[in-house]
Amino acid sequence: MSTSTTSAPPPGTRQPPSGKAPPRRGRRPARTGWRRALRRDWQLYSLAVLPLLFFLVFRYLPMLGNVIAFRRFEPGGSIFGEQWVGLRYVEMFLSDPTFWQVFRNTLWLGGLTLVFCFPIPIVLALLLNEVRRRALKRFVQSVSYLPHFLSIVIVAGITLQMLATDGAINHVLGWFGHDPIRFIQEPEWFRTVYVGSEIWQTAGWGTILYLAALTTIDEDLYEAARIDGANRWQQIWHVTLPGIRPTMITLLILNIGTFMAVGFEKVLLLYNPLTYPTADVISTYLYRAGVESNSFSYAAAIGLFEAIIGLVLITSANHLSRRTVGTSLW
Amino acid sequence: MVKPSRSYRVFQGVNGVVLTLVVIVTLYPFANIIARSFSSERQIRAGEVTLWPKGFNLTTYKIVFQDSMFWRNYGNTVLYTAVATTVAMVLTTCYAYVLSKKHLKGRGVLVGVAVFTMFFTGGLIPNYVLVTSLGLKNSVWAIALPNAISVFNLLVMKAFFESLPTELEEAAQIDGLSTYGILLRIVLPLSKAVVATMVLFYSVSFWNSWFSAFLYMDKSELMPVTVYLRNLISGATTGGNAGAADAQLSQVGANIQAVTIVLTSLPILCVYPFVQRYFVSGVMLGAVKG
Numbered sequence: 001m002s003t004s005t006t007s008a009p010p011p012g013t014r015q016p017p018s019g020k021a022p023p024r025r026g027r028r029p030a031r032t033g034w035r036r037a038l039r040r041d042w043q044l045y046s047l048a049v050l051p052l053l054f055f056l057v058f059r060y061l062p063m064l065g066n067v068i069a070f071r072r073f074e075p076g077g078s079i080f081g082e083q084w085v086g087l088r089y090v091e092m093f094l095s096d097p098t099f100w101q102v103f104r105n106t107l108w109l110g111g112l113t114l115v116f117c118f119p120i121p122i123v124l125a126l127l128l129n130e131v132r133r134r135a136l137k138r139f140v141q142s143v144s145y146l147p148h149f150l151s152i153v154i155v156a157g158i159t160l161q162m163l164a165t166d167g168a169i170n171h172v173l174g175w176f177g178h179d180p181i182r183f184i185q186e187p188e189w190f191r192t193v194y195v196g197s198e199i200w201q202t203a204g205w206g207t208i209l210y211l212a213a214l215t216t217i218d219e220d221l222y223e224a225a226r227i228d229g230a231n232r233w234q235q236i237w238h239v240t241l242p243g244i245r246p247t248m249i250t251l252l253i254l255n256i257g258t259f260m261a262v263g264f265e266k267v268l269l270l271y272n273p274l275t276y277p278t279a280d281v282i283s284t285y286l287y288r289a290g291v292e293s294n295s296f297s298y299a300a301a302i303g304l305f306e307a308i309i310g311l312v313l314i315t316s317a318n319h320l321s322r323r324t325v326g327t328s329l330w
Numbered sequence: 331m332v333k334p335s336r337s338y339r340v341f342q343g344v345n346g347v348v349l350t351l352v353v354i355v356t357l358y359p360f361a362n363i364i365a366r367s368f369s370s371e372r373q374i375r376a377g378e379v380t381l382w383p384k385g386f387n388l389t390t391y392k393i394v395f396q397d398s399m400f401w402r403n404y405g406n407t408v409l410y411t412a413v414a415t416t417v418a419m420v421l422t423t424c425y426a427y428v429l430s431k432k433h434l435k436g437r438g439v440l441v442g443v444a445v446f447t448m449f450f451t452g453g454l455i456p457n458y459v460l461v462t463s464l465g466l467k468n469s470v471w472a473i474a475l476p477n478a479i480s481v482f483n484l485l486v487m488k489a490f491f492e493s494l495p496t497e498l499e500e501a502a503q504i505d506g507l508s509t510y511g512i513l514l515r516i517v518l519p520l521s522k523a524v525v526a527t528m529v530l531f532y533s534v535s536f537w538n539s540w541f542s543a544f545l546y547m548d549k550s551e552l553m554p555v556t557v558y559l560r561n562l563i564s565g566a567t568t569g570g571n572a573g574a575a576d577a578q579l580s581q582v583g584a585n586i587q588a589v590t591i592v593l594t595s596l597p598i599l600c601v602y603p604f605v606q607r608y609f610v611s612g613v614m615l616g617a618v619k620g
Binding site for chain 1: 335337338341342345346348349352353355356357358359360362363366374375376377380420421422424425427428431434435436440443444447449450451452453454455456457458459460463475476478479508509510513534537538539540541545556557559560562563564584587588590591594595598602603606609610613614
């Protein structure tokens, strides 16, 4: 009989008999006691048990696990380490020249990604917005989303193939009589390679939210601007851009928040010992120190440092944008 | 309707050219990889392969098809994706349903527990230590359990459940259905669209993932195909000849890589035209409600 209920499409056609309402939901009392809530909703709470266990074990326990940054950890021992060693590991990485190199590389890659990968989706969205033929717009969008759906391993594989000495890019360079460049082996090319592949992979997907924001702009504003004599450029400057500003700020804050965690997986896939001087970032360094060399406490200290910078960045960006433009994440 | 000015028509023309370039730049690498996968090694080395295969042959496909490790790893990917998606769907659906009940006492705390993990996470090393000491290494659980709930997907699903009419569930309750019964027999049948979307979201991300397997699988027969591909790639970039970095040596197996790339992305490319719009609407929903 319940199946027949589900197949009846229009909701709200079956009003419960008003006389004997079941557990009162409509007007809930100001405060229900826990005991009553548990008795009434124990089945709902029971559904939450496994997911809560997941969050506890796989999300919150690792947060606490960061204490091994201040304790000596021994493989096979407690995941919280064996004994307190204070700031020993922090001092260790602060005096480690390799750490400062990867720190600089992280800032470089993060900065370049922000400068190039943040504005391009905006420009692309504005251009797409001017396309009048819907089918064409759809087509360009569908194509530009495509790289986003592929595994990062595939993106890295395609990047390496394109940049190989016999690859397409060197093929084009050959037309201009240029000698092949070994993009993958030269440290000075790594940043370009990384940012380029990042643009290729993310630009199209990044336009989605902007395009959605563009559709919410009131047509009357354009009408008014035209009557005031604004040309196309002025309309974009004074109507379109302010219209998508909240979206821009939100995404900018999010980007700043992930600034330090620059594409860990992609760097790991694209770099090699030859390009370490420019490619090695904090997260790849701590991966090698921790997982490959078993210095778990040392790597955890670096990871904690990275996470704290990230948290500080995102909270200050959020605070700043709330103070200045009145948009914020929370 | 205002007649478009001349400068605007010029702009439209330029815009068309720019967007055409975007399409070409996006698609060309795919065309090139496909062409390489059907070409002869010699002509790839000579840098002759661009859009069409040169020296068409299926030798490399045959080599890859005969590699039992490739098939084993491909099968692993299918298995891991199926298991991990199932676990993720069960946990996400349960929690999203609980969170969608506005009257539930402590709901705010339950939402907070999930949302906080979007902004702060434990980091690589503590996670690695945890999974290792739980003894999950070399099992599918190392992939499925630590990624069982994506908070983003959770919020999308919660928003959908909240949009269902409450009268329906109240009526079912009067008819004597328990909470479990309501979820299984009323809510889920009504939520086929969002369930299908979430299955897509999870399965695409598990299909594409490589890092957890790379971290937690020690034996090559346990690896998913993404790690198989990664090992091909890293063999080509470092080639064990970091010092010499001989350009010729580093190109070994260029078309084996191309074939593997094509075969690994094939399932995604096949479903892409159908799933793309669900992803897009999912992102919007998540952005609005999340």
